[in-house]
Amino acid sequence: MRPGDGASGVFCQCAECKKILLAGELFEALGVCPNCGHHHRLSAARRIEVTFDPGSFEELDADLRSIDPIEFPEYSEKLRKAEAKTGSRDGVVSGVAALDEIPVSVAVTDFDFMGGSLGSVAAEKIVRTFERGLERKTPVIVFSASGGARMQEGLFSLMQIAKTTAAVQRCRDQAIPYISVFTDPTMAGVLASHASIADVILSEPKALVGFAGARVSKQAQVSKVPDNFQTAEFVFEHGMIDRIVPRKEMRPTLIRLVRALGGHLRG
Numbered sequence: 015m016r017p018g019d020g021a022s023g024v025f026c027q028c029a030e031c032k033k034i035l036l037a038g039e040l041f042e043a044l045g046v047c048p049n050c051g052h053h054h055r056l057s058a059a060r061r062i063e064v065t066f067d068p069g070s071f072e073e074l075d076a077d078l079r080s081i082d083p084i085e086f087p088e089y090s091e092k093l094r095k096a097e098a099k100t101g102s103r104d105g106v107v108s109g110v111a112a113l114d115e116i117p118v119s120v121a122v123t124d125f126d127f128m129g130g131s132l133g134s135v136a137a138e139k140i141v142r143t144f145e146r147g148l149e150r151k152t153p154v155i156v157f158s159a160s161g162g163a164r165m166q167e168g169l170f171s172l173m174q175i176a177k178t179t180a181a182v183q184r185c186r187d188q189a190i191p192y193i194s195v196f197t198d199p200t201m202a203g204v205l206a207s208h209a210s211i212a213d214v215i216l217s218e219p220k221a222l223v224g225f226a227g228a229r230v231s232k233q234a235q236v237s238k239v240p241d242n243f244q245t246a247e248f249v250f251e252h253g254m255i256d257r258i259v260p261r262k263e264m265r266p267t268l269i270r271l272v273r274a275l276g277g278h279l280r281g
């Protein structure tokens with residue numbers, strides 16, 4: 015159980031400042047440390063609970079399950095373990111929900127499922143999220159938390175980058191608003207596809223955002239990397255995202271955005 019999800023026991027420790035906190039206090043604070051402001055990762059279920067109208071979320075495509083297309087060593091076992099850990103059949107939880115009674119199509123990645131990696135099923139669920147936005151004429155919201163493509167699916171995984179990107183374009187052609195939210199981390203193949211081509215891109219504070227990873231970038235010795243390299247703050251300074259939004263402000267911010275961007279869909 016992660017701190018932001020309601021740690022078991024009375025006390026828990028902030029992953030950043032190491033302060034001992036009351037588990038209930040951290041839970042009520044949506045997993046944001048009251049001492050240092052660190053945003054602990056949330057499960058997809060908790061993210062949905064704290065973001066959308068209570069009881070409005072209806073999960074769809076929950077039964078989709080990955081196969082092992084290239085018989086990658088230990089992939090099947092890893093999938094089973096991730097299922098047991100998260101209670102989901104893949105890393106993306108998707109469906110329909112409401113924000114202040116405005117219907118939206120949503121997909122939320124759970125980092126605890128194999129690092130939120132983008133495999134065939136995760137991508138299919140994201141594509142169906144965009145297609146539901148098109149069919150129902152509702153805004154689309156995607157929360158990312160991913161290390162990138164799922165290497166255990168080899169090239170099948172890389173093909174998903176083109177697939178989700180094409181789905182975004184189909185929404186754009188029909189003026190369906192799409193809001194992408196980066197949470198820690200939003201990396202590699204996910205950053206290089208649907209996550210970074212939204213109408214509005216938001217990020218939680220201090221989220222890791224990048225392509226190759228700081229260690230690889232340093233090894234490549236492209237140039238000296240700044241201290242805040244590949245953080246939400248760094249990419250905001252460089253114009254890649256529109257706003258950094260603390261978790262407590264995410265729901266009201268999304269409500270304002272779907273009201274402003276989706277007015278034409280509601281006649």
Ligand SMILES: [Zn+2]
Pocket residue numbers: 028029030031032033047048049050051052
């Ligand atoms: Zn802290």
